[in-house]
Amino acid sequence: MTPASAPMGARMATGSAALPDVSGYSIVPQRHWGRWLAVAAIALLLAGLVRAFAVGQIEWDYVARFFTAPTILSGLFNTVVMSVGAMALGIALGIAAAVMRMSHNPVLRGVAIGYAWLFRGTPVILQLLLWFNLALIFPTIGFGEWSWRTVDVMTPAVAALLGLGINQGAYTSEVMRAGMLSVDQGQYEAAKAIGMTRMRSLRRIVFPQAMRVIIPPLGNEFIGMIKLTSLASVIQFAEILHSAQNIYYANSRVIELLIVAAIWYLIIVTILTPGQMLLERRFARGAGGSR
Amino acid sequence: MSAPPASPPLVSIVDVHKHFGGFHALKGVSLDVMPGEVMCIIGASGSGKTTLLRCINQLVEIDRGAIWVDGELTGFRVDGGRLHHLAEAEIARQRLATGMVFQRFNLFPHMTALENIIEGPVQVQRRRRAEAVEEARALLARVGLADKEASYPANLSGGQQQRVAIARALAMKPKLMLFDEPTSALDPELVGEVLAAMKELAASGMTMIVVTHELGFAREVADRVVYMDGGLIVEAGTAADVLNSPREARTRAFLSAVLS
Numbered sequence: 001m002t003p004a005s006a007p008m009g010a011r012m013a014t015g016s017a018a019l020p021d022v023s024g025y026s027i028v029p030q031r032h033w034g035r036w037l038a039v040a041a042i043a044l045l046l047a048g049l050v051r052a053f054a055v056g057q058i059e060w061d062y063v064a065r066f067f068t069a070p071t072i073l074s075g076l077f078n079t080v081v082m083s084v085g086a087m088a089l090g091i092a093l094g095i096a097a098a099v100m101r102m103s104h105n106p107v108l109r110g111v112a113i114g115y116a117w118l119f120r121g122t123p124v125i126l127q128l129l130l131w132f133n134l135a136l137i138f139p140t141i142g143f144g145e146w147s148w149r150t151v152d153v154m155t156p157a158v159a160a161l162l163g164l165g166i167n168q169g170a171y172t173s174e175v176m177r178a179g180m181l182s183v184d185q186g187q188y189e190a191a192k193a194i195g196m197t198r199m200r201s202l203r204r205i206v207f208p209q210a211m212r213v214i215i216p217p218l219g220n221e222f223i224g225m226i227k228l229t230s231l232a233s234v235i236q237f238a239e240i241l242h243s244a245q246n247i248y249y250a251n252s253r254v255i256e257l258l259i260v261a262a263i264w265y266l267i268i269v270t271i272l273t274p275g276q277m278l279l280e281r282r283f284a285r286g287a288g289g290s291r
Numbered sequence: 292m293s294a295p296p297a298s299p300p301l302v303s304i305v306d307v308h309k310h311f312g313g314f315h316a317l318k319g320v321s322l323d324v325m326p327g328e329v330m331c332i333i334g335a336s337g338s339g340k341t342t343l344l345r346c347i348n349q350l351v352e353i354d355r356g357a358i359w360v361d362g363e364l365t366g367f368r369v370d371g372g373r374l375h376h377l378a379e380a381e382i383a384r385q386r387l388a389t390g391m392v393f394q395r396f397n398l399f400p401h402m403t404a405l406e407n408i409i410e411g412p413v414q415v416q417r418r419r420r421a422e423a424v425e426e427a428r429a430l431l432a433r434v435g436l437a438d439k440e441a442s443y444p445a446n447l448s449g450g451q452q453q454r455v456a457i458a459r460a461l462a463m464k465p466k467l468m469l470f471d472e473p474t475s476a477l478d479p480e481l482v483g484e485v486l487a488a489m490k491e492l493a494a495s496g497m498t499m500i501v502v503t504h505e506l507g508f509a510r511e512v513a514d515r516v517v518y519m520d521g522g523l524i525v526e527a528g529t530a531a532d533v534l535n536s537p538r539e540a541r542t543r544a545f546l547s548a549v550l551s
Contacts, residue, residue, distance in 0.1 A: 286443035
C-alpha cells in the first residue's frame with residue numbers, strides 16, 4: 001500500500017502507530033570488556049618480560065656494538081645473496097620439474113617424480129654435507145683437458161647454493177604444479193586454438209594466471225629459505241649465524257651475538273612481507289572484477 | 292551462398308572414428324564443407340557433434356579416418372604408405388587455418404579485451420604490434436565493442452565476452468570458423484547479440500561450422516544442417532529440408548522434442 005517514495009518515518013507514523021519511531025536515535029557502540037581485560041594482562045606480561053631481560057645477564061651495549069660489525073654485515077650480505085640465489089635455482093628447477101611432471105612423456109614424468117622423492121626424502125643438512133664432501137666420491141670434476149680438483153670447485157658457497165637450491169626445487173615443483181592445475185583446462189584449449197605450442201601457452205597463458213596461486217606459498221618458502229641458509233654454517237659458509245658464532249667463539253658473548261643475528265633475521269623477513277603483497281597485486285590483474 | 296561445384300571442399304571428413312575409453316563417440320563420420328558454406332550441426336548431447344568439431348582443429352585426436360582442411364591432411368604426414376604423427380609445432384601451424392569459439396568463451400582473464408585479440412597475431416604469427424592493435428580495434432568495432440578494449444573479461448557480460456572471443460578467433464585470419472555451442476552458456480537475453488555477430492560473419496562469406504541448439508539461427512543462416520545421433524550423421528541437407536521436412540524418424544523425434 002505504501003508508495004516507494006514515502007519516507008520511512010512517515011510510514012511508521014501512519015502505517016503502524018503501535019511501533020515507536022526510533023529513526024532519530026543514535027547507535028551506541030558495543031563495549032568489549034573482555035578485550036580490555038586481555039590487553040591489561042598482556043601489557044603486564046610484556047612489562048615483566050622486558051624487565052627480566054633488562055636485569056638479566058645481557059650486555060645490551062655489546063648487542064649495539066656488534067650489530068653493525070663488519071663481520072656481521074658481510075654475514076648478512078651472504079645470507080641475503082644465498083637466499084636469493086638458492087631460491088632462484090629452486091624456482092628454475094621447480095618450474096622445470098613441474099612442467100616435466102605434467103608432460104605426456106612418461107620418461108620426463110618419472111624423472112620429475114624421482115627428483116622430488118630423492119630430495120624431499122633426505123634432510124637438507126645431510127644434502128649440504130654430501131655436496132660439501134663431494135671430493136671424497138669424485139676427486140676431480142670435468143672431462144679430459146677440462147677438469148678441476150673437486151675441493152677447489154666445491155667451496156662452501158657452491159655447496160650451499162647447490163644443496164639449498166636443489167632441495168628447494170623439489171618442494172617448489174609441487175607449488176608450481178598446484179598453480180598449473182589451478183588454471184582452467186579451457187585456457188589450455190583456447191591457447192592451442194590460436195596456434196600456440198605447449199611451451200608458449202605455459203609461458204604466456206598458464207603461468208601468468210598460476211602466479212596468483214603460486215606467490216603466497218612461494219613467499220612462505222622464501223622466508224623459510226632465509227632461515228634455512230643458517231644450516232650452511234655447518235659447512236663453513238659465512239652467513240650471518242656463522243659470523244655471529246665466529247665472534248662469540250672469540251669473545252664469549254654468546255647471547256648478545258645470537259640476539260644480533262635474530263634481530264637481523266627479523267628485519268629481512270619484515271622487509272619481504274610488503275614486497276610479496278605488491279607482487280600479489282601485480283598478478284591479480286583482471287581477477288574478480290577488480291579495476 | 293554455396294560455392295560453385297568446381298571448387299574443392301575446404302573441409303573433408305572421411306570415415307572418422309573416435310573412442311574415449313570404452314565409449315565409441317564417433318562411428319565413421321564423413322562430411323564435406325565447401326568454401327563459404329555455413330553448416331549447422333544439431334543433435335542431442337552425447338551425439339558426437341562437439342567431438343567432431345574438436346577433431347577438425349585437433350583438440351581431439353582421431354583414432355581412424357582422415358580430416359583434410361584446406362587441402363592438407365591434419366595431424367599426420369603420409370610417408371611410405373603409412374601415416375606418421377606430425378610434430379607439435381606442425382599441428383600448431385595447421386590450427387592457424389581454423390578459428391575456434393568455445394561454449395565457455397575461454398578468454399584469457401589476465402588480459403584486456405584488446406590484449407586477448409592481439410595475443411595470437413603478435414605472439415604466434417609474429418606480426419607487428421601496432422598493426423595487430425589496429426586490426427583488433429577494427430574487429431572490436433565489428434562485433435560492437437569498440438568501447439570495451441581496455442576491459443578485463445571479468446568486467447564483461449557473457450555476451451560481450453563471447454563477442455570478444457569471436458574477434459580473437461578472427462584476428463588470426465582463419466579460413467574456417469568453428470563454433471562449439473556458442474550461446475549455450477549465455478543468459479537468454481544475451482543470445483541475440485552473439486547470434487547477430489555470427490550472422491554478420493556468415494554474410495561476409497566466412498566458412499562456418501556451428502554446433503548449436505539454436506534452430507532459429509540454423510533455419511535462417513545455415514546453407515546446410517546436419518543432424519547427428521549416436522556418433523553418426525543421421526541426416527544432412529538444406530536447412531529447410533532437415534528442419535521442416537526431415538526424412539528420418541530419429542530427426543523428427545529430436546526436432547519435436549526440442550521444439551515442444
